[in-house]
Amino acid sequence: MKAVEFIEVTRKFGNFKANDEISFDIKSNDVHCILGENGAGKSTLMNILFGIIKKDSGKMKIFGEEKDFKSPLDAIKNGIGMVHQHFMLIEDFTVLENVILGNEITLKTGIDFKRSELILNELVEKYSLGLDVNARISELSIGQQQKVEILKLLFRESDILIFDEPTAVLSPVETDRFFKIIGTFKNDGKTIIFITHKLNEVKYISDRVSVLRKGKLVYESDNADKDLNIPELSRAIVGELSEISNPVKRAAEINTSDAVVLENINLVLNELNVLNGLDLKLKKGEIHGICGVEGNGQSGIVDVIYGIEKNFTGSFKKYIEGGISLVPDDRKRKGFIKEYNIGENISLKGKNLNYLPEKRINEISGKIISENDIRVSDIESPMGDLSGGNQQKVIFARESDSENYVIVLVHPTRGVDINASAFIHGRILKLRNEGKAVLVISSDLDELILLSDRLSVLYKGKILKTFARKDFSGYIKEENEVELTADPDFLQSIGKLMTGITDE
Numbered sequence: 271m272k273a274v275e276f277i278e279v280t281r282k283f284g285n286f287k288a289n290d291e292i293s294f295d296i297k298s299n300d301v302h303c304i305l306g307e308n309g310a311g312k313s314t315l316m317n318i319l320f321g322i323i324k325k326d327s328g329k330m331k332i333f334g335e336e337k338d339f340k341s342p343l344d345a346i347k348n349g350i351g352m353v354h355q356h357f358m359l360i361e362d363f364t365v366l367e368n369v370i371l372g373n374e375i376t377l378k379t380g381i382d383f384k385r386s387e388l389i390l391n392e393l394v395e396k397y398s399l400g401l402d403v404n405a406r407i408s409e410l411s412i413g414q415q416q417k418v419e420i421l422k423l424l425f426r427e428s429d430i431l432i433f434d435e436p437t438a439v440l441s442p443v444e445t446d447r448f449f450k451i452i453g454t455f456k457n458d459g460k461t462i463i464f465i466t467h468k469l470n471e472v473k474y475i476s477d478r479v480s481v482l483r484k485g486k487l488v489y490e491s492d493n494a495d496k497d498l499n500i501p502e503l504s505r506a507i508v509g510e511l512s513e514i515s516n517p518v519k520r521a522a523e524i525n526t527s528d529a530v531v532l533e534n535i536n537l538v539l540n541e542l543n544v545l546n547g548l549d550l551k552l553k554k555g556e557i558h559g560i561c562g563v564e565g566n567g568q569s570g571i572v573d574v575i576y577g578i579e580k581n582f583t584g585s586f587k588k589y590i591e592g593g594i595s596l597v598p599d600d601r602k603r604k605g606f607i608k609e610y611n612i613g614e615n616i617s618l619k620g621k622n623l624n625y626l627p628e629k630r631i632n633e634i635s636g637k638i639i640s641e642n643d644i645r646v647s648d649i650e651s652p653m654g655d656l657s658g659g660n661q662q663k664v665i666f667a668r669e670s671d672s673e674n675y676v677i678v679l680v681h682p683t684r685g686v687d688i689n690a691s692a693f694i695h696g697r698i699l700k701l702r703n704e705g706k707a708v709l710v711i712s713s714d715l716d717e718l719i720l721l722s723d724r725l726s727v728l729y730k731g732k733i734l735k736t737f738a739r740k741d742f743s744g745y746i747k748e749e750n751e752v753e754l755t756a757d758p759d760f761l762q763s764i765g766k767l768m769t770g771i772t773d774e
């Protein structure tokens with residue numbers, strides 16, 4: 271049975287076709303992956319399915335019946351649920367309040383807080399979500415916020431579940447857990463639509479894939495037998511394979527004098543030891559990677575180094591003049607102003623750029639757009655209208671194109687497609703080759719292994735161990751390769767450390 275049929279679905283923004291006569295089916299009870307470059311039109315299509323935006327032409331059928339949703343509420347009533355790329359949560363509300371908001375339809379008796387709390391707690395338990403349903407959203411990390419969104423779907427008992435890049439924000443351990451949840455959904459007979467840029471995940475989890483490029487459907491393949499042809503799939507995503515290019519190589523070790531030194535840093539927030547005797551050294555000409563399960567002090571490190579947090583004990587020394595560049599963990603909250611266009615968002619961080627004339631701002635946008643291959647329908651589009659990956663590319667471009675010598679990057683390639691990811695990795699290596707001190711905090715171990723000169727494991731607010739590049743570089747097939755294979759033993763030992771197991 272077909273759960274969803276897209277028939278020549280088209281959606282334009284101005285003259286730009288974000289979706290161009292897209293036709294394909296999604297089978298009931300399948301895990302169906304949708305892939306494509308940043309700006310390919312994936313979120314747009316899903317937003318049409320979920321009733322957030324309207325198509326200009328074409329048809330959509332849900333379980334064989336033609337539908338045209340007027341609003342998300344309309345879609346929800348028809349059994350569709352969506353976890354957005356950018357979460358749709360009210361910061362000042364609690365988990366409970368967010369989940370039941372607009373969902374009174376599922377409770378025939380009206381809003382019954384007690385009963386809702388009971389149901390929610392059962393769901394939290396059953397799916398091991400580890401959430402306090404009375405916590406406020408503003409206190410939650412991105413990973414936890416996602417769980418709130420999943421809780422919404424569970425609560426509404428939706429049949430068709432759309433996940434727009436759910437794993438971009440998750441660590442490997444959390445991704446495993448998430449896939450278990452998907453497995454349960456599938457056992458329950460639900461249909462799952464899953465957007466991701468990570469091809470190994472696609473092969474592992476999907477039954478079928480569809481690829482969009484520049485608004486068109488360009489490729490489809492079955493994967494029920496887990497035999498997806500990955501090279502063919504990558505070609506379909508990027509078009510010409512030659513488009514993947516990353517000429518930047520790691521230069522031999524250069525000046526590695528100290529840039530920033532943190533010694534015995536303790537930071538207590540909300541009675542939690544966020545940092546607990548943390549020692550960390552950033553050196554010039556080095557990429558220092560940090561891996562760890564989210565919530566082990568990553569944000570504390572950033573806040574101390576970036577100067578947002580002053581209430582710590584221990585010593586923080588900076589041996590280099592100038593400011594600090596930061597790509598933050600949560601781009602929507604901390605990275606940009608969504609009503610401002612690209613140039614305005616870039617000039618926000620610049621020197622003496624407060625009163626730039628519009629023409630100059632558009633020049634800046636034009637340069638950044640072409641140098642960084644940012645896909646945007648209109649140069650003056652507000653940042654909020656850009657696709658997620660393109661927003662990330664703008665923020666990275668702004669932060670890396672500066673005179674600052676200390677660069678802090680949190681999930682630098684979050685939500686970014688394969689090509690752009692290779693491009694950003696090249697830029698990070700270039701910064702290092704120029705002698706800058708680069709801190710990369712990421713949930714993507716492959717990325718950290720590819721980039722790091724030194725790689726530290728963070729656990730409970732402290733560095734458990736730091737590996738030198740020679741400890742793991744032997745396992746990399748070739749520098750700068752898109753898909754690299756690190757030694758499984760090394761990955762295992764680092765995975766253990768991330769959960770606090772030290773063996774000794």
Ligand SMILES: Nc1ncnc2c1ncn2[C@@H]1O[C@H](COP(=O)(O)OP(=O)(O)OP(=O)(O)O)[C@@H](O)[C@H]1O
Pocket residue numbers: 283288306307308309310311312313314315355645646647651655656657658659660685687
């Ligand atoms: N509200 C809008 N106004 C103008 N242009 C828009 C709007 N929404 C999306 N677009 C444009 O449509 C194109 C497709 O965007 P979409 O968000 O669907 O991409 P995507 O495939 O989800 O990319 P990503 O992988 O980066 O999330 C982009 O070029 C984007 O700039």
Ligand SMILES: [Mg+2]
Pocket residue numbers: 312313314355434657658659
């Ligand atoms: Mg998207």
